Amino acid sequence: MTAAEHHPALPAGLRDRVLAATLRVRAVGRPEPAAPEISPAQAFSRAADAFYGMLGILQAADWRRPALRELDVQGLVGHLTGVEEDVHRGLQGDPDVAQVSHVGSTQAAADRQSGRPPAQTRAEWRRAVDGTLALVHADRDPGDEVAMHGMRLPLGMLLVVRAFELWIHDNDIRHAVGLPPSVPDPSTLSLMTQAAAQLLPHAAARSGLREPASVHLVLTGPGGGTWDIPIGQSPAAPDPNAIVIVTDALGFCRLVANRATPGSLDLHITGDPDCAAMVLAAASTLALD
Amino acid sequence: MLATCSPVDDLIPGPSGIRSDTDALLAARLAAGDHAALTEVFDRLAPAVYGVALRVLGRHATAQDIVQDVFVELWSHPGRYDPGAGSLRGYLTMQARHRAVDLVRSEVRRAARQERSSRLEPRQPDPAPHERVMASEAAAAVRAAIETLPESQRRIVELAYFRGLTCREAATAAGIPEGTAKSRLRLALARLGTVLDRQLLESS
Numbered sequence: 001m002t003a004a005e006h007h008p009a010l011p012a013g014l015r016d017r018v019l020a021a022t023l024r025v026r027a028v029g030r031p032e033p034a035a036p037e038i039s040p041a042q043a044f045s046r047a048a049d050a051f052y053g054m055l056g057i058l059q060a061a062d063w064r065r066p067a068l069r070e071l072d073v074q075g076l077v078g079h080l081t082g083v084e085e086d087v088h089r090g091l092q093g094d095p096d097v098a099q100v101s102h103v104g105s106t107q108a109a110a111d112r113q114s115g116r117p118p119a120q121t122r123a124e125w126r127r128a129v130d131g132t133l134a135l136v137h138a139d140r141d142p143g144d145e146v147a148m149h150g151m152r153l154p155l156g157m158l159l160v161v162r163a164f165e166l167w168i169h170d171n172d173i174r175h176a177v178g179l180p181p182s183v184p185d186p187s188t189l190s191l192m193t194q195a196a197a198q199l200l201p202h203a204a205a206r207s208g209l210r211e212p213a214s215v216h217l218v219l220t221g222p223g224g225g226t227w228d229i230p231i232g233q234s235p236a237a238p239d240p241n242a243i244v245i246v247t248d249a250l251g252f253c254r255l256v257a258n259r260a261t262p263g264s265l266d267l268h269i270t271g272d273p274d275c276a277a278m279v280l281a282a283a284s285t286l287a288l289d
Numbered sequence: 290m291l292a293t294c295s296p297v298d299d300l301i302p303g304p305s306g307i308r309s310d311t312d313a314l315l316a317a318r319l320a321a322g323d324h325a326a327l328t329e330v331f332d333r334l335a336p337a338v339y340g341v342a343l344r345v346l347g348r349h350a351t352a353q354d355i356v357q358d359v360f361v362e363l364w365s366h367p368g369r370y371d372p373g374a375g376s377l378r379g380y381l382t383m384q385a386r387h388r389a390v391d392l393v394r395s396e397v398r399r400a401a402r403q404e405r406s407s408r409l410e411p412r413q414p415d416p417a418p419h420e421r422v423m424a425s426e427a428a429a430a431v432r433a434a435i436e437t438l439p440e441s442q443r444r445i446v447e448l449a450y451f452r453g454l455t456c457r458e459a460a461t462a463a464g465i466p467e468g469t470a471k472s473r474l475r476l477a478l479a480r481l482g483t484v485l486d487r488q489l490l491e492s493s
Contacts, residue, residue, distance in 0.1 A: 007336035008343055009336070010336055011349060011353060018360050019327070021357050022324070022361050026322070026365055032320055032365070033320075033368065216325065224320070224321040224322075225321055225322055226322040226323045246317075246318060
């Protein structure tokens with residue numbers, strides 16, 4: 001016996017009526033429950049506090065452990081101090097910082113940590129972060145564009161990218177010294193996923209994805225949401241032929257940070273698998289090391 | 290590993306986590322604000338939800354309202370569905386049954402109140418045929434539940450609801466004090482609610 005024999009046919013118009021009614025109570029894309037909203041500056045501040053707290057529990061030997069590229073933990077913290085110094089320059093409109101390399105420009109700050117007491121490195125980084133926050137809070141418009149390290153981003157977006165970077169390097173250090181990984185709070189994670197979704201078309205274009213396509217991105221769990229993302233010249237609207245990518249928000253953020261591969265994620269994809277693979281590969285190019 | 294092109298029911302899973310349970314994946318998508326997931330759920334399960342509501346109520350218009358209420362509730366509060374507790378189909382049809390039975394129950398009470406008050410008012414025109422059908426279907430649903438009550442409680446419910454007596458008149462007819470009649474009526478209504486709820490749970 002088929003389902004049709006069990007159940008009466010739906011009256012004409014009921015489907016449209018019900019789906020329209022649902023949209024009146026909750027907007028498309030909005031997660032439920034929604035994380036409390038915070039500002040990009042708050043997200044950066046929280047990520048910085050978490051990073052500072054993590055540094056505070058490291059043992060002396062931990063600071064010498066290899067962490068990322070050729071940097072040990074202390075050198076990585078120095079790299080982040082260098083990034084903050086470049087952010088200061090960017091916020092003050094220094095054009096020289098606009099096109100410098102993220103790694104090359106901060107190498108001197110990483111190198112100068114060698115032989116220093118870890119507490120000095122930690123304190124120097126904290127002062128640099130506080131300097132960033134002071135500049136941000138000095139009547140800055142979150143929409144003001146800041147150019148640094150080959151990016152030109154609104155200040156709000158830059159701060160979320162920086163929160164992202166701090167969280168990722170927090171976990172690089174945790175991994176290096178054997179601490180369990182950390183997870184951003186849902187409010188911060190929500191800003192990160194929004195930023196990743198917003199930047200995905202640029203990453204796709206930079207990766208050579210020129211053919212118009214629509215991506216229906218569904219990020220599940222805390223900090224998640226749903227976005228219809230145009231790739232190439234595709235309009236930003238729901239598309240019945242869109243590539244549907246469903247995965248969890250945290251895993252996607254790790255992918256965007258180039259700390260996870262598509263194969264390591266819980267991925268559910270509908271649509272052109274080759275195009276989906278290229279979009280995911282493009283997402284991982286958003287990472288800043 | 291990347292999954293391939295497929296409808297949601299046949300999604301090829303990733304290596305771990307929510308992959309093995311389509312309902313869990315749909316629930317996660319609904320929580321993420323994926324309206325396409327709601328559309329999928331509607332297309333798959335709305336006929337069952339509508340069928341349940343129609344069987345209890347016997348009226349197409351009210352059954353459609355129940356369908357709308359159930360899906361608006363799912364979209365508003367997707368977290369109230371727990372994939373670990375059962376299937377999405379079972380959850381939605383139970384929601385429909387709860388709402389439909391509640392509607393029947395309130396209609397029977399309203400009908401009983403109207404019947405009692407009508408004895409004090411001039412006679413109204415006879416109800417239309419479809420209204421008589423509605424009333425009889427609703428009454429039948431509750432009548433079946435009343436049959437499960439203890440004799441002492443069933444007697445007082447029949448006197449108060451089906452013969453339209455006041456509580457005092459029902460007490461006199463039953464040969465018990467009015468306070469006892471009220472107490473039995475309260476117990477009977479509470480038990481009636483429980484019985485109806487259990488019936489719908491079992492049929493789900």
